[in-house]
Amino acid sequence: QVQIVESGGGLVQPGGSLTLSCAASGMKFDAYNGQWYRQTPGNLRELVAGISNYDITEYADSVKGRFTISRDNTKKMVYLQMNSLKPEDTAVYYCNVHRHLTSYWGQGTQVTVSS
Numbered sequence: 001q002v003q004i005v006e007s008g009g010g011l012v013q014p015g016g017s018l019t020l021s022c023a024a025s026g027m028k029f030d031a032y033n034g035q036w037y038r039q040t041p042g043n044l045r046e047l048v049a050g051i052s053n054y055d056i057t058e059y060a061d062s063v064k065g066r067f068t069i070s071r072d073n074t075k076k077m078v079y080l081q082m083n084s085l086k087p088e089d090t091a092v093y094y095c096n097v098h099r100h101l102t103s104y105w106g107q108g109t110q111v112t113v114s115s
Contacts, residue, residue, distance in 0.1 A: 002026040002104050006095045009109030016085050016113070022078040022095030022106060032099045034071055034078035038091035038111075045094065049080060053099075063089075085113045 008020040022034065035050040049069035050058045057069055068081040078095060092108040 004095055004097055004104045004106035006093065006106040006109040009093060009111045011112045011114065012085055013115050014085060014087060014113055017081070017083045018085065018111060020080040020082070020093055020095075020109060020111070022080075022097070024076045024078070024097050024104075027076075027097070027104075029076040029097070030073040032097045034069070035096040035098070036069060036078070036080045037094045037096060038089075039094065039108075040091045048093070051078065082111070085111075087113045089113050 003025045005023045006020060008018060010018060012018050031053055033050065033052045036048045037045045038048050039045040046060065048060050048063055049067055051069045051071050059067060066082065066084045070079045071077065090111060090113050092110050094108045095106040097104045
């Protein structure tokens with residue numbers, strides 16, 4: 001049974017840092033691509049960062065230079081290091097692991113950037 005579980009969210013002051021973790025189980029993880037999305041009330045879920053099974057990364061323009069996505073195939077984990085956080089980064093962050101037409105989502109973790 002496939003499970004995707006995010007952790008690491010919380011409350012942080014502007015300019016602060018957080019690292020989100022995404023734990024995958026029940027799959028051959030190294031064959032999958034990993035992504036982080038975020039969503040705020042009333043808005044569509046938006047892609048924040050992605051990492052392919054070949055470690056090719058991509059970022060939304062709004063987070064380039066501040067966020068870093070990485071993966072550890074041995075631990076079946078995807079990480080999102082978030083630095084220089086801004087109030088507009090406040091959202092529920094979701095991990096997605098996908099390959100071809102197969103896609104799995106976690107339950108989300110709340111990130112709130114506020115003083």
